Amino acid sequence: MSVNASGWKPEMNAANESAAPATFTGNKALMLEEGLIFEIGAYDRTGVDLPEPPRVASRLGGLERNRPIGLPGLAEPEVVRHYTRLSRQNYGIDLGFFPLGSCTMKHNPRLNEKMARLPGFADIHPLQPVETVQGALGLIDLVGEWLIRLTGMTAVAMSPKAGAHGELCGLLAIRAALTARGDARKVILVPESAHGTNPATAAFCGYAVENIPATTEGRVDLDALKRRLGPDVAGVMITNPNTCGLFERDMIAISEAVHAAGGLVYCDGANFNAIVGRVRPGDLGIDAMHINLHKTFSTPHGGGGPGSGPVVLSEALAPYAPLPFIEKDGDRFRLVEEETAGEHHAGSFGRMVAFHGQMGMFVRAAAYMLSHGADGLRQVAEDAVLNANYILRSLEGVLEAPFAHSGPCMHEALFSDDNLAEGFTTLDIAKGLIDEGFHPMTMYFPLVVHGAMLIEPTETESKAALDQFIGALKSVAERAQAGDAALKAAPMLAPRRRLDETAAARKPVLVYRDPAPLTQAAE
Numbered sequence: 001m002s003v004n005a006s007g008w009k010p011e012m013n014a015a016n017e018s019a020a021p022a023t024f025t026g027n028k029a030l031m032l033e034e035g036l037i038f039e040i041g042a043y044d045r046t047g048v049d050l051p052e053p054p055r056v057a058s059r060l061g062g063l064e065r066n067r068p069i070g071l072p073g074l075a076e077p078e079v080v081r082h083y084t085r086l087s088r089q090n091y092g093i094d095l096g097f098f099p100l101g102s103c104t105m106k107h108n109p110r111l112n113e114k115m116a117r118l119p120g121f122a123d124i125h126p127l128q129p130v131e132t133v134q135g136a137l138g139l140i141d142l143v144g145e146w147l148i149r150l151t152g153m154t155a156v157a158m159s160p161k162a163g164a165h166g167e168l169c170g171l172l173a174i175r176a177a178l179t180a181r182g183d184a185r186k187v188i189l190v191p192e193s194a195h196g197t198n199p200a201t202a203a204f205c206g207y208a209v210e211n212i213p214a215t216t217e218g219r220v221d222l223d224a225l226k227r228r229l230g231p232d233v234a235g236v237m238i239t240n241p242n243t244c245g246l247f248e249r250d251m252i253a254i255s256e257a258v259h260a261a262g263g264l265v266y267c268d269g270a271n272f273n274a275i276v277g278r279v280r281p282g283d284l285g286i287d288a289m290h291i292n293l294h295k296t297f298s299t300p301h302g303g304g305g306p307g308s309g310p311v312v313l314s315e316a317l318a319p320y321a322p323l324p325f326i327e328k329d330g331d332r333f334r335l336v337e338e339e340t341a342g343e344h345h346a347g348s349f350g351r352m353v354a355f356h357g358q359m360g361m362f363v364r365a366a367a368y369m370l371s372h373g374a375d376g377l378r379q380v381a382e383d384a385v386l387n388a389n390y391i392l393r394s395l396e397g398v399l400e401a402p403f404a405h406s407g408p409c410m411h412e413a414l415f416s417d418d419n420l421a422e423g424f425t426t427l428d429i430a431k432g433l434i435d436e437g438f439h440p441m442t443m444y445f446p447l448v449v450h451g452a453m454l455i456e457p458t459e460t461e462s463k464a465a466l467d468q469f470i471g472a473l474k475s476v477a478e479r480a481q482a483g484d485a486a487l488k489a490a491p492m493l494a495p496r497r498r499l500d501e502t503a504a505a506r507k508p509v510l511v512y513r514d515p516a517p518l519t520q521a522a523e
Contacts, residue, residue: 152281169352175205191242220248240284
């Protein structure tokens with residue numbers, strides 16, 4: 001009987017699962033079955049007693065509701081139990097390791113949450129007088145100063161809300177700079193190894209998008225890029241470290257070639273976690289780069305509320321940054337809300353959002369930066385890269401690693417399904433990992449690798465946690481290589497079995513229909 005890195009015996013558990021008796025409730029011990037809230041609630045009651053409203057003349061002009069609203073009524077304990085049971089069927093960063101590549105799902109220090117909930121940050125309103133929010137403005141200015149220093153850039157726009165929003169900000173600044181010099185360029189070059197939002201953002205901004213191929217090493221083909229540069233190319237959008245988990249060694253040469261051709265360089269900073277404190281993008285010739293505060297400076301991606309995507313800008317683009325700005329005037333901070341022709345920020349391309357950014361994310365990032373310090377942030381990058389290379393080399397020879405020959409990876413390890421048994425794919429590996437108690441890795445991305453499996457272990461994961469994941473992934477991969485048909489039915493142990501994901505995506509059931517009328521009609 002095989003034993004994986006955690007000591008778990010999969011054959012024994014599978015046998016126990018098949019031998020387990022059916023229960024009246026559908027529950028499996030502490031894994032409680034839970035219906036939809038519409039199924040456990042009732043339409044003829046509410047959780048509170050309300051007096052009958054007085055009859056008054058309608059002012060709705062014939063738009064009164066003429067049928068029940070269709071919401072179930074539950075008592076408070078029923079509501080609490082419902083959502084608690086659902087939460088037990090979910091996977092979160094506080095339960096275990098998230099191997100999602102390119103998403104930087106790392107631990108969220110509770111100190112950051114405590115700071116973000118302080119009344120002076122959590123309870124302020126964007127329309128308050130500037131005099132009453134000096135502390136908040138000072139914190140935003142502090143985060144911006146750290147970002148400028150960490151990137152070696154000249155200015156920063158703090159208002160963009162997330163990654164793609166930051167991309168748009170950077171491209172709008174590039175377009176404004178080109179327009180100011182009377183240069184109507186229409187093409188943005190995007191390498192194969194860039195994030196998928198890059199070409200979408202360029203197209204949204206009105207540019208034609210052209211692809212630049214990758215080398216066999218998984219990096220930008222510099223010669224192909226140089227051949228395409230010309231007077232119609234506004235710039236390049238490059239992800240560095242790229243989506244193959246590799247650092248673009250030719251970044252300085254790329255920037256010099258683009259600048260020599262009259263274009264500008266945008267860098268996708270979603271993977272900044274791999275180089276923070278180690279590399280300053282400004283030294284690489286980059287003109288604009290967004291930084292996902294919710295990736296590099298804590299708060300797991302997709303959790304904790306909205307994201308934040310400040311954009312750092314080079315000297316060439318700083319005059320075109322969006323409003324608003326925070327400026328320090330003596331010992332006070334003020335907001336610059338409008339450009340003044342010929343006087344103040346006259347080149348700004350305008351405003352992207354109604355207000356000033358995501359205050360909660362600024363506070364979390366500030367707490368993360370100050371608690372780590374400059375040396376701690378450098379160690380963040382070093383440990384993240386070490387963890388990724390540990391996974392890459394530990395699974396070398398087990399899963400196909402298409403770019404293992406390219407040298408050390410950066411923040412994420414990339415594998416493919418090329419060496420699995422016929423008929424087995426990345427999807428089977430992912431579903432098998434669910435039975436092992438892990439959220440699946442990123443699947444089928446980047447597109448340049450067949451059956452891609454992208455794994456990003458952040459700096460917050462211990463060697464013991466990585467060893468357990470490596471053992472689990474190795475076990476599932478060996479089953480797929482041996483042609484274990486049972487893997488095709490995975491997950492077997494999860495609250496729900498394998499879904500028809502294509503049908504779910506193409507024909508989602510978004511509205512609950514009470515089956516009772518159908519049953520009555522049939523009778």
